[in-house]
Amino acid sequence: MEFSEEWKSLFPIGGSTVSPLLFSDPHSLGPIFFNPNPNSLTHLFSSTIPSLHLPHHLFTERCLLTSDPSILPSTASSIAPFFDSPHQVIDHNLSHFLHSRIQLLHCRDTPNAVVFFPTGANNENIGFFMLRVKDSVLDTKLDVKGNVFRASTASKSRIFRISLNPVTDSGLGGLSNSSLVIGYLLASSLYSVSWFTVNHNLSLDTPAMSYLGTSQVFKETVVHACWSPHILEESLVLLESGRLFLFDLESRRSTNVFKGTGLRVPWSDFDWTSSEENKAWLSCEFSWHPRILIVARCDAVFLVDLRLTECNVTCLMKIETLRMYAPDVNERFLALSRAGPDDFYFTVASSSLLVLCDVRKPLMPILQWKHNIDEPCYMNVLSLSMLRSHSKVDTYKLASEMGFCIILGSFWNSEFNIFCYGPTVPFRKGSITSKLSKISTTLCAWELPSEINLSSRECHCGICLFREELSKDALPEWIDLQLKKEMVLGFGILSNDLASLLCEPDEHGGFTLVRITSSGKFELQRYHASWSLARKLEDCHEADLRMESHLLRPRSVKENKSVELHYLKLDYLCAYANGNLAQVLTTKLDKTYSNDQEEAPFCSEVHELLCKKLNACGLGHSRSSPAITSIFNDVKLPASFHEVALRKLWTDLPLELLQLAFLSYSECREVNGFNQTKVPLEFLAVPDLPQLPPFFSRKPSLHSDNDIVGPVIPFPVLLVINEVRYGYSDLGSDGFSVEAELGLKYKEVMQVANEIAVSSHSSMRPDDHAVSLAGEEEDPWASSSKPKPFSTYRPIALTFSDTDSVQGKCNDNIYESFIFHVSEKSCKQAESVGAEMFDDLCPIELRFDAPVKNFEDQSLKAYTLLKKKMSNWHEDFDVYKEFCIQSGFEKTVKS
Template identity: 45%
Template sequence: MIQFSQEWKSQFPIVTVSEAPLLLSNPTSKSLIGPLIFNPIPESLAHLFTSPSLSPPFLNPPPQLSLSRFLSTSTLADSPLLLSTTSSIASFCGPPDKYFSSPLLAYNRLQLLKCPRDDTVVVFFPTGTNHDRVGFLLLSVKDKSLVATGDQKDGIFTANKSLGSQIVRILVNPIRDTSFLDGNFSFTGSFGYLLVYTMYSVNWFCVKYSESMKRPVLSYLGCKNFKSCGIAGACWSPHIQVESLILLENGSLFLFDLEANCSHMYFRGTKLKVLWGDEGKSGDCKWLGCEFSWHSMVCIVARSDAVFLVDWRFGELNVTCLARIDMFSACALSKKEQFLALSRAASDNVHFALVSETMLVVCDVRKPMIPLLQWAHCLDKPCFIDVFRLSDLRSNSRDDTYDWANASGFGIILGSFWNCEFGLFCYGPSLPPRKGSIASKISEVSNCLYAWELPSDLMLSGGDCQHGDCHVREQFWKDSLPKWTDWQQKKDIVLGFGVLSNDLSSLLFELDEFGGFVLIRLMSSGKLESQRYCASWELVKNLEVAHRDPMLLSEDNLLYFIGDEKYKFPRRFKYFELNYLHAYLNGNLSQVLNSNMEKACECSQEKESFSLEFHEVLCKKLKICGFDRFRTSPAIRVAFNDINLPTSIHELALRRMWAELPMEFLQLSFSSYSEFLELDQKKIALEFSVVPELPQLPPFFLRKPSSRSNKWSSKVRISNSLVGPVLPLPILATLHELRNGCPNSQEETGRFSSESELSAQCNEAMQVAREVALSDSTTKLQDDNAVSLDDDRDDTWDHSEKPKSFLLYHPSAWQRSFEVDKEDNCVHQDDNFASMITKVRKKQSSRPEKGETFKLEFFDDLCPIDLKFDARELEFSLQETKISSLLKKNFSKWQEEFTPYREFCSQFTSPRDKVA
């Protein structure tokens, strides 16, 4: 009856019902259990060490964004990268991880090992250029302060062995046998082992104390490489300290003994031939980890859908299912519940803790398929779980009222390093009955567990504020970041932590009323910190250190690895004045320019901007580049005549705005290297791209990069090329508008907006393009109120009898991209960028006459648009002419059979041509 009662009670998870049967939360229990909420003490925060070697390398894409979503959100609306191709790119990478994005944040990156000499703690962590090397620091107490010690160069100690790939996890195994200690407590042997595994290899180290160096050192023992499958988890044996267990991603188990024969530092290990049977048909499930149980030949193996007990004590391997995810379907909040992590309980080796997406469970290997205790944790995909004794969390207490609870209770720390959310779940036996009673005798044999109070938040970063205003500000700050950036990448988060032992923490702080613990934490910014936590009855909602703007608490670390070595060269910072850019982004560029020009007019001393000689040279260069054509032709005509390659309506509008600028404004926008003033050493020498010599309007296509550097060398001759634009088009257009008296200023604001002017130019360019070009059915006017430019065009453009010399079309790729966005309820379409216009190729004989040299123009009829090759004349031999003719014939035949090409050409073929 008692057993049935316990099983019945365990079916009601804590937090899901108002009065859970296995929850101890009343005044009587509080008086015996004590406070179970732990708050950080702000004044106890101590900075121990800072190094870029402690900061992790760049992590994988954030877990909230799949690869297709990351590419689409990081692609600008005017980018040539097609959103429709992002999904196809992501499809080659397989489905995204359902549980966590990177194994680097799935485990604790900090491990502590107590050294039996001088009360020193060794702190282990990954380091190196690719975080492929084990690093460590020594923590000791001096004058009631915790001091971190590294090597003589103020760096960190590192293992001599580089593992070749990023470290996923470090596991510490202290040697509890003190037989190597003599009466003077000076030891000659090892005091711990390290198991370090990467994605495909496992490595073992021995931690020794070097008398010559007067510090601990790492000795490499050997490794095991798995080439065919990745590593899912590993653990040390609590029974035989030289044994460890490795679980692969395919469910294979390997047992390693460090005292076994090792050939050339390479361990063979023993593969446990587990016959999973039907249990091995995991489908899409994922193997999570393994833990030893109550015997050295009994282990627990966890998968995302089930947990198994593997027993090989009697020669054969027996597999027993301990838990299934279906057990929690009645109480789980998620329809697709999955297990996420496993941990052995600190009480004994028969209990283990298991966490799923919504549930936290304590189970017993002696009771398969029956949980002992359940919570609904309400955390977002927690992947870290560890169990502590309550005596370690409430140490150094002045009051001995709660000694029974400290010795009997346990605390489970559950959370996610990526989400920076951690919770504390305390549990233990029922309240102690009166001695000599029947209940006291029953409690000696009963293993019923109770939840001690409701779960509480554990602020590992020590700077979190639970105040409502701070939560609201932080949410607004998160929403203000770009879609492709997660807030975790912009904030200093905890990557690893460890609880300092009771004997060392007692040397740092005075006794507390209810006790507490000292937390050693590793931050993503490369800081190693310590902070004292004290037990309390209530959670502190408002911390003085944290009650500030989250922008002030966040650091722009982006989790990039800076490097091992310090920057050896002197740092000199030079700055740009971006006041015009700031004014343009705020929409008040005209006001700022007008104000600056008024200040310049008040200046008594004025200098000539250009000399007469330079004016003539510049005008000559601008004419060579095509800027003289619009002196006698309308700007819209010049812009259309400048089309040589497929051009968007947006680019066409920009060319028209450039064509309208007078020569004096073009002189402000272009210059040559020889006319650049010699700048002071404290100023920055600006660099610009070279203007092409072929006649064309900006924006230029495929320009040559700058040929100069910050300082001209005596060995390099100064170039006399024309460069620019030195001033961007919005500034020039605004200056032009101010000189003309601002006739195009907006009536609402009374200011001129270059963006509004560009939008109007796009509408006019689209209207003209629809009148002078053949168009397909997908191209539409962006603005129904666009004005026709009949007065600005030649009469030949309006003649309906003459064939039109332009094509206006909408690329099918843009149309598919629009359909993809529409399916995602993210409709964005801009015809100014998606509508392309180009010249129609003039029909002429492209077949070389007899005896005529084969030229590049003979390929023109393979394309419906007019192409121009920027190449020198090529002379083909007779054999090359025959080969080129054959290639052209075969390619032309392929075009006739290619359906998309035929459909594209048919859109611009007049009925008269079809009849012909």
């Protein structure tokens, strides 16, 4: 079937049985598969790779199900989309692997190259070193201390991308003090871009960098930054909102701060979709003119023409154009790059297609390939002659000069493919068709895409692939196999001049790359052109699959030094979780009592201070167990009945055990830190304001040696010791349980609360009731003997229906019912100039841990204004009104 040229380009190569623009003739094109040469692997040196702190692939739905067994799958799946989606998790991981970690710059007029890469604890600096050949041996030029050279960006921000602009014309690179300018470098971080010049010191034969300056700190994220191929000192920056800035190094200020020229582009005319994900901006490049730009968004690619006063924007490609072979609703563009044979061409990769486009033919692809790479974000276009250089025969020299290769892949997934294309007419050296091909403008794909193994350590035979799949299944769901294997984080291809000095000519040519791995190794590897792809690598086939978990983690300075691990002994916590704490403690206490020696647990000063604090709460040494009303009188801020029951259990403990639970800060045990330094365990100090243990209302602060801190022993342990040593438990021979003891105390609290209730209701209900306690003489800090009003309530958010209870949701009143002291001022509106006037603002009785202070007229006026505003807020706040109704009193703030 005959097709027109336009129709031919609509059939992607590999996506359908019909591929009119696919040319397959190995005898004319030559070999275009590239296999690693195992004998050429050269280790350059090792560096430190900072940890990227990647999150695991555990989605919210899975996290909810594994963290709380009471949550049903239907509930987890219904609320998970509100937090994240699979695409967001993937994008977060890929953000660290969008670009190559290293860039190579050829030193003009010499066969040397400089390798650049981010370095530092946060990748905030630029590291670089030189590769050169001396006496046919590769030499790595480092600084005088044997380390890589470093250049600072004057910022602590992480560098995400490095871009180079080489100076190829000797007339453009200045020569001063034996230092030759060989290129320009920009380093982009999250909110800024920094610029450098790269120099070659001819006298010392070393590289150097000169800091030029940094852009202003943008308020938006920097999406992409690139150099102009037409004007060496110009660069373009794209922000996440689509704003474009043009920077010229000649406009540098004396303060080393660049201020770019904002380009006014009418993006509002191209706002087709309401999806924020499709509106995300992707990349930018210069086209065939210094003022014509190509800007990519996830759903479209645009041509921005700035040659006239008014900016002209044209849509070059839309994701809807590719719907025939990319029907997925989540299809989006992922990468953009300039392409050959001239600056009119560019390539754009989507989730499933790779498209070659021409700016002179909007919305009409020149070539399309169907790729099977998961989320490809790296793309680079090279001449085929660069990949098939240094060959013994020149049979396919013209094909190499006329052909191009697109390297597309993902560093995260360790997948890379090569897509070759060139003129439609095949040719060989000396043939008539070779002359016709020079005037042909139609391009076609050369052979199907082929894989390239950048790590040279992955055998793709069936046995190894099957073994890898089994390893994936053996790993937990939240761990990626990539984090257990050694990955390539970046690579660069050496120039033909330098590569030819390192190896013998290949039969059909090849290329030499420098790569950096996730273990921090810089390596050099030679690849040669072959007629077929090597699926089985003998050096890797018999090796076991590496599961070393060393990826993306800092390497030890002394790799031969054994790692010293510190362990925490959590036997008591494990026993408590398994429900056998009493059994474990009884066994250990029996051994302790056999060798018991009478030792005073406290010095006399600490004992006196502790007694003083406890006496303030009615817990003297000769006291019996305090009445339950004392516990209720201590409840000022809202507390659940679980907290009230817990306070009662604390007050039932003998003073001897309380002395074990609270220590002077100077007596706290010290433990070994990470550097074998002794550090004390940290506990909160006992407050000066009278409170009952375990002192809920506390704030962290610096301690002095005289402060009493605690509890230093968990309460379940104290409760078990109390049962074992004093036999106070009422559970008999059925065994001791902390939960059962707490349940009994909870019932006691509820019974007393019901007995002293003054409402008309006979049972504790959260709708409408108040409680009055007349035992004011037991409240040592009370200034009045009048009955204390109490209120109970249950938060609306915890009011589940019967259906919810059947589905397994928590409906335990011990945690959901709250009680608190009602402010006396809320019942009688009296004027005040002291701290008690704040009682008018809420029904809760406020207690200030601060000196008493009276307020003057100016402060009272401000208080009156704030009180009026708060009253208006109360009137409009439905939740507060519902709370007042449930608690049985009117709103307290009145204007």
